[in-house]
Amino acid sequence: MRYGMAIDTRKCVGCADCVVACQTENNIPIGYTRDWIAELNEGTYPNLHLEIRSERCNHCENTPCVRTCPTGASHIILGGIVKVTHEECIGCGACIQSCPYDARYMHPDGYVDKCTFCDHRVANGQEPACVSVCPTHCMYFGDLDDPNSEVSKVVAANKIKTLAPEAGTKPQIFYLV
Amino acid sequence: MREELITSGRMNLNIDPVLHIWHWQIPVYLFLGGLAAGLLFFAAYYTIIGKEKKFTTAVKFAPVLAPVAIILGLIALLLDLKHPAYFWQLYTTVHLESPMSWGAWVLMFIMPISMLWVASYFKEIFPKFDINQNIVGKMLKKVIVKNDNKEGANWDWKFEIIRKFEINFIKNRKPVAWVMLILAVILGVYTGILLSAFNARPLWNSSILGPLFLTSGLSTAAATIMWMSDNHEEKRTFSKIDLMLIVIELFLITHLFMGFLAGSEAKVQAAQYFLGGEFTVTFWINVVIIGLIVPAILETLELLKFKLPVMVPAAMILWGGMIFRFIMVEAGQVTRFLY
Ligand code: SF4
Ligand code: SF4
Numbered sequence: 001m002r003y004g005m006a007i008d009t010r011k012c013v014g015c016a017d018c019v020v021a022c023q024t025e026n027n028i029p030i031g032y033t034r035d036w037i038a039e040l041n042e043g044t045y046p047n048l049h050l051e052i053r054s055e056r057c058n059h060c061e062n063t064p065c066v067r068t069c070p071t072g073a074s075h076i077i078l079g080g081i082v083k084v085t086h087e088e089c090i091g092c093g094a095c096i097q098s099c100p101y102d103a104r105y106m107h108p109d110g111y112v113d114k115c116t117f118c119d120h121r122v123a124n125g126q127e128p129a130c131v132s133v134c135p136t137h138c139m140y141f142g143d144l145d146d147p148n149s150e151v152s153k154v155v156a157a158n159k160i161k162t163l164a165p166e167a168g169t170k171p172q173i174f175y176l177v
Numbered sequence: 178m179r180e181e182l183i184t185s186g187r188m189n190l191n192i193d194p195v196l197h198i199w200h201w202q203i204p205v206y207l208f209l210g211g212l213a214a215g216l217l218f219f220a221a222y223y224t225i226i227g228k229e230k231k232f233t234t235a236v237k238f239a240p241v242l243a244p245v246a247i248i249l250g251l252i253a254l255l256l257d258l259k260h261p262a263y264f265w266q267l268y269t270t271v272h273l274e275s276p277m278s279w280g281a282w283v284l285m286f287i288m289p290i291s292m293l294w295v296a297s298y299f300k301e302i303f304p305k306f307d308i309n310q311n312i313v314g315k316m317l318k319k320v321i322v323k324n325d326n327k328e329g330a331n332w333d334w335k336f337e338i339i340r341k342f343e344i345n346f347i348k349n350r351k352p353v354a355w356v357m358l359i360l361a362v363i364l365g366v367y368t369g370i371l372l373s374a375f376n377a378r379p380l381w382n383s384s385i386l387g388p389l390f391l392t393s394g395l396s397t398a399a400a401t402i403m404w405m406s407d408n409h410e411e412k413r414t415f416s417k418i419d420l421m422l423i424v425i426e427l428f429l430i431t432h433l434f435m436g437f438l439a440g441s442e443a444k445v446q447a448a449q450y451f452l453g454g455e456f457t458v459t460f461w462i463n464v465v466i467i468g469l470i471v472p473a474i475l476e477t478l479e480l481l482k483f484k485l486p487v488m489v490p491a492a493m494i495l496w497g498g499m500i501f502r503f504i505m506v507e508a509g510q511v512t513r514f515l516y
Contacts (some may be wrong), residue, residue: 032190033185069275069277070270070272070281071267072270088266089260091260093199098375136253167376
């Protein structure tokens, strides 16, 4: 099993509902966030192109953040979800330095926090909070190893890209472009 | 035009707008680690080649600073942790892929060895140390030493086991020096590898950083020994060593930037910070001119028999080494792949 996401940049309107849903669902301290919206403006008038993306930890296949963690607090659970055990984290910041997406942050309580793909919801058969609230249904979550899952089909049928592939982390969030 | 930015207002503390999760603690830790590694390296090296009589400062006196530097470095590291109370978690596992982890372990091993090394020379360094006179002596007398006039000194260890251990340690200095030499090299390289393990920061993503930090650490140590020594010949030798290290360092720095300029876009941008960008002036003035070129000139003049206070180039080299680490840590966090 390999959890992953497909996000349709052509449907995303940048409303940031996913950001708020995550903050509520996961009790994120005020002023912090696990997901965010990025905009890419490209081209010269009149050939302008706008791409809006909802971004978070990519739950990479090749995880520098897990490798550089000295205590083993950063680890990978079933389905390839990258998690942090708060009680084992010493707050050294090594994993933050090693993430090319700056997807991690230091929780005010002294441990590192990041997107968990809402594994507590996924375990109950629900979708991550961000996916479930998206008003344009631009996000797909599921098992990338299963060719019949919705996310696999969407990834197979569309032109896709990942973020900063040159960083070599093999992201598991695919953007439809 | 190409513009990429975060529009939902991500403002995670110390992550945005630019990453700044490591502050002064890590450069200080790297500097002290490199210095300690260099001091222990020279002590071990001159013991192994059997020149401890000639290079007394390098072998006996300067290593006193090593455990002090290591302890201060560890304190700096501890201050960097956002949850220092869980610090012991570093020592519950060994993660060879994590430089933070094996660095912590190397320090754990090198600290007792360096302390024993220094302690084993204690009687030689302070032959006239009078335990009845000062506070330190009185404190030691209560715990570990006794008043017993055996071999010249007016004191000896209180416990037989320590006495035996000391004799054995002194007999086996050479094998101990070998272990120390290897650990010192690992520690020196580690201070560079710690950064180069982070591929996500284009500036740190270079295999030159390991040797560069090792050379820089050795050169700060050579400068310290040069400064402390009052033996003319030893001073000259370390002046020469320092000169050689400076040349290697300049070569590695050139190599580092050429590598960046030949690399991917993110790396070219990283190099631009030093070639016209934000860090240009600080880097070239403090690290290259004050820290390398001027001391190199002063040392050459000295070798040509001009009389100069050795303190000047030594202090400059130490300054340059320190600033070098500050800039590398600071600038590395600014360089990134996205946005
Ligand atoms: S996005 Fe960053 S934190 Fe998430 S798995 Fe990849 S490297 Fe780790
Ligand atoms: S901050 Fe925590 S999770 Fe990150 S590398 Fe250090 S110990 Fe591991």
